[in-house]
Structure formats: structure tokens, C-alpha cells
Amino acid sequence: MTDAPVTLGEAPLATAALALGDDALVLSHRLGEWAGHAPVLEEEVALANIALDLLGQARTLLSLAGDEDELAYLREERSFRNAQLVEQPNGDFARTIARQLYFSVHQHLLYGQLAAGDGPFAPLAGKAVKEVAYHRDHAEHWTLRLGDGTEESHARMQRALDALWRYTGELFEPVEGLSVDWTALREGWLAAVTEVVERATLKLPDGPQSGAWTAGAGRQGIHTEPFGRMLAEMQHLHRSHPGASW
Amino acid sequence: MTTMAPDAGAQDTTAHEAVFDAAVAAEERIEPRDWMPDAYRATLVRQIAQHAHSEIIGMQPEANWITRAPSLRRKAILMAKVQDEAGHGLYLYSAAETLGTGRDELLDKLHSGRQKYSSIFNYPTLTWADVGAIGWLVDGAAITNQVPLCRCSYGPYARAMVRICKEESFHQRQGYELLLALSRGTEAQHAMAQDAVDRWWWPSLMMFGPPDAESSHSAQSMAWKIKRHSNDELRQRFVDICVPQAASLGLTLPDPDLRWNEERGHHDFGAIDWTEFQDVLRGNGPCNDQRIGQRRRAHEEGAWVREAAAAYAAKHGKATA
Ligand SMILES: [Fe+2]
Ligand SMILES: [Fe+2]
Numbered sequence: 001m002t003d004a005p006v007t008l009g010e011a012p013l014a015t016a017a018l019a020l021g022d023d024a025l026v027l028s029h030r031l032g033e034w035a036g037h038a039p040v041l042e043e044e045v046a047l048a049n050i051a052l053d054l055l056g057q058a059r060t061l062l063s064l065a066g067d068e069d070e071l072a073y074l075r076e077e078r079s080f081r082n083a084q085l086v087e088q089p090n091g092d093f094a095r096t097i098a099r100q101l102y103f104s105v106h107q108h109l110l111y112g113q114l115a116a117g118d119g120p121f122a123p124l125a126g127k128a129v130k131e132v133a134y135h136r137d138h139a140e141h142w143t144l145r146l147g148d149g150t151e152e153s154h155a156r157m158q159r160a161l162d163a164l165w166r167y168t169g170e171l172f173e174p175v176e177g178l179s180v181d182w183t184a185l186r187e188g189w190l191a192a193v194t195e196v197v198e199r200a201t202l203k204l205p206d207g208p209q210s211g212a213w214t215a216g217a218g219r220q221g222i223h224t225e226p227f228g229r230m231l232a233e234m235q236h237l238h239r240s241h242p243g244a245s246w
Numbered sequence: 247m248t249t250m251a252p253d254a255g256a257q258d259t260t261a262h263e264a265v266f267d268a269a270v271a272a273e274e275r276i277e278p279r280d281w282m283p284d285a286y287r288a289t290l291v292r293q294i295a296q297h298a299h300s301e302i303i304g305m306q307p308e309a310n311w312i313t314r315a316p317s318l319r320r321k322a323i324l325m326a327k328v329q330d331e332a333g334h335g336l337y338l339y340s341a342a343e344t345l346g347t348g349r350d351e352l353l354d355k356l357h358s359g360r361q362k363y364s365s366i367f368n369y370p371t372l373t374w375a376d377v378g379a380i381g382w383l384v385d386g387a388a389i390t391n392q393v394p395l396c397r398c399s400y401g402p403y404a405r406a407m408v409r410i411c412k413e414e415s416f417h418q419r420q421g422y423e424l425l426l427a428l429s430r431g432t433e434a435q436h437a438m439a440q441d442a443v444d445r446w447w448w449p450s451l452m453m454f455g456p457p458d459a460e461s462s463h464s465a466q467s468m469a470w471k472i473k474r475h476s477n478d479e480l481r482q483r484f485v486d487i488c489v490p491q492a493a494s495l496g497l498t499l500p501d502p503d504l505r506w507n508e509e510r511g512h513h514d515f516g517a518i519d520w521t522e523f524q525d526v527l528r529g530n531g532p533c534n535d536q537r538i539g540q541r542r543r544a545h546e547e548g549a550w551v552r553e554a555a556a557a558y559a560a561k562h563g564k565a566t567a
Pocket of ligand 2: 331385413414417
């Protein structure tokens, strides 16, 4: 291992593995930030469960593209391929649940397609899709409770859905190396999210699903400002001891 | 609330007491519906609550390193460990509930300072090696303390401890293994490991509580078979376990008086600074305010979430989270 920044192979398989792997890695990290801060003890367990599933997926995926630790700890911000949605800060519990809802429904449908195909990601997706079904269930249940709970929780949940809406479009930008029907993915996602949101007495946001010049940006290595700080924290110790093993 | 036997006068109490005493003497388990003396119930609630609080406060010093774990493998191990501690909290609050005291009431007492948690968690985790030192020494000391509790006279507590001890022994091994990797690593990593052991050794010895001569609850708890061994016995057992492990780790324990005593068949060790122990216990440790502050903040900031779950359950007739 060296401490020189890692550059990526651009083979389609590596590109796809990094897109999926970075989504899982970054969201796992954000969920890990909840440890010791959750609103109720059961959620300490549930959020850690989801974070651990995602971290396991990330490790498998990054290992397809190279050395998992070199990729996680020695890449610069511009080399990460995750969607911007997953790097968004936790905010309050509603914000975290909205992020979970948008992402887990997407991941569940995406992995469902990958598992049904015969591409290189089918075995991994087949295993992960069961984990992700639980993540989705967790997010949907909390969306219902918060949306249809108290006046305050309803308002917070609506604000959270609205604030993160602009990061959802990117989830349906085609990723090289994945054979996926992106149109069907988008339609399935929209139908599922709409159903839950309406059942939760909430409104589907009506703004654009991407920012002015940022459609597909995370996949190109364009991230939002909080991401750099997240990486600084995540990578600091590893980078402080070049070549060390842990 | 569990059902307490209806108060049918003093004679019945005496008869109940005889049955209870005989069951304890015969090493039978006392179960939630069995009659038990009020003081036994109160002692158990106090002890189980303190134990549960320690599990959830104990998440903080290690969670402090989740976002900085230096490899993905270590990160997964650490997240799983912190999650286990939350699970231990859940089992223990449930065990307390079987005695008629709910989690909300116990959390209130923790947040208002009327109930305590283990003082060890009032020390800071300053480096990554502290995660290893906590696993090896703090989980190690917890196991030494808790293995005998698997035979505690109160059934639900004993059963919770069986599950918990299994997981704690994983934590202890993972901590040892983390320190071993550092000790055999670069010079800087080795120094980091030694520094962590230097800081955590004495507080770990304090985890067994005051010396037997000054321990206020011990005698009655022994008679009730809640406690099986004295504080000093357990502390000695822990020291005897750690000395050879420290040697295999290639690390030293910060005690010039530590040596094998052939005659006793145990290690002698130096005097513990009980002034520091009392000081930390009184609230003057490096992290007392920080730990309880974070716990209160998480609870207060989560109030609207719990209220929403309750409101939803009331509307839809389902159990809450
Ligand atoms: Fe524990
Ligand atoms: Fe533990």
C-alpha cells in the first residue's frame, strides 16, 4: 500500500462497482454517525443494522474494483462515484428517514433487476436484495409514523422529503457497466414512493429532481460541500500512518 | 407491572419468605411471578438499571471512533460492537421491567442523575488504540464481573447475562486482537497501544468497586445469591488473567509493584488510587458532563419521534417501534 492517491481503472465493471460500492460505503458512514444519538434504543440497533449491511455490500463491491481500503481511504473527493443523495448530512431523524426512503426503494428495485439478470453483479445483488428489503420496510414504516403521527412530525417529514427531492433524479442516470432498464426503474420508484408518501398523508414534492447543472454529478465525481468534511474525518487516521496495517 | 402476591398479612409473608429462602438456598431461580422480599426486588432493580445504563452510556466512547476507524474491517467490527451494547441495554431494561420498573422511569433516573452507570465510561477515548484497550480491559473486566451473574438467583437477569457474556467475550477478543495488530505494527502504532493501556489499566481495576472492607451492598447481595464473589476476589482474578495476556501483546502494565507471589499463587499489585475513583464517581471525571449531556440531548431531541410513533400507534392500533 502507498499513500499516493489512488486513481481508478475506467473499465465499465469497475465504474459500476464503484458507483454501487460508493453509494453503500457513504450511506453506511452517515448512518454510523447516529451511533449514540438515536431517538430510541431500538433505533440504535436498527440504524446500525442497516449501516452494517451497507458496509458489507460496499466491501464486496469495492473489492471487485481494487483494494477496499485503498479505495475507501486514499481516493480524493473527486474520485468518489456515489450519488449526492447518500452523502447528504443526517439532519434530524425525519431527514435521515427521507434519505433512507428515497435510497432504499431505489436500491431495492435496482438490486432486484440486477439479481434477475445474469451480469457480474447478479450473485451479490441476489444476496443484498434481502437486506435491502428490510431497509425499505424500515424506511416506509417510519415515513408512515412520522407523516401520520403528530403535527410536528408531519411538518418535519414533509420538509425532509422536499429538501432531498432534488437529489433523487441522479439515481436514474444510467451507469456504465450495469444492464438495467432505467426507465422502468424510475417509474417503479416513483409509483412506490408516491404510494407510501400519500399513505403517510404527505405530499410528493413537485420541484425538479436535480439541480441546475448537477444531473448525474455524483457519478462524475462532483459532490456537495459536506462530503469533503465527511471524507476528511473518515480518512484522517488511515492517511496519518502511511503503509501501516490495522 | 408484574403481579405481586396479594398482601394477606404478616403470617403469609413469613411463609412466603421461607419458601423464597429455601429456593435461593437450593440454587433455584426466582421468577417474576414468584414472591420476593421488597428489598431483594429493589436491590435487583438498582443493579440491573445501573448495568443497563452502563451499556448505553458505554456506547459513546467507542462510537466516538466509528467515523474514523482506519480500515473497513475494523469499522464493521466496531459498529457491530456498539450495536451489541445497545442490544445489551435492551435485554437489561426488559429484565428490569419484569420486576415492575419500566424503561422510561429508569431513563428518567439516569438523566436526572438519580441512578449511576459505570464510572469507567467517564474516561475519554483519545486515540484509536483506546478502542482496543476498552475491548481488552473494560469488556474483559465486565466479563470477570458478569460471568458469575449468569448464576444469579433472579432468572430473567441470569438469562440475560448468559447472552450478554457470550457477546462480551467476542468484544474482549476483538479488542485484544486490535491491540496486537498495533503492538506488532509501526513504532507509532506500538506507542499508541502502550499509551492506551497505560491510561486504561487503573480505571479498569476500579471497575470491580471499592475494597471489600468498604463495600456497602456486598454482604446482603451474597446472601441472596445475586453476587457470588467479593470485589477484591474478582479484581485479583482479573489481574491474574491480564498479566500473561499483556506479555503476549508485547505491552507492559503500568504498575511497578506488579509481581507474581508464589506463596499466594496470585499476582501482587500496587495500591489503587481510590481518591480518583471517588472523585470520578462524584461527577468530577473527565467526561461525566459530556456523557450524560449527550444522553439527555439524544433523548430530548428524540422526544418528537417517540411522540409521533405513539400517536401513530394510537390512530392505527398498532404497537410502537
Ligand atoms: Fe455490553
Ligand atoms: Fe461489550
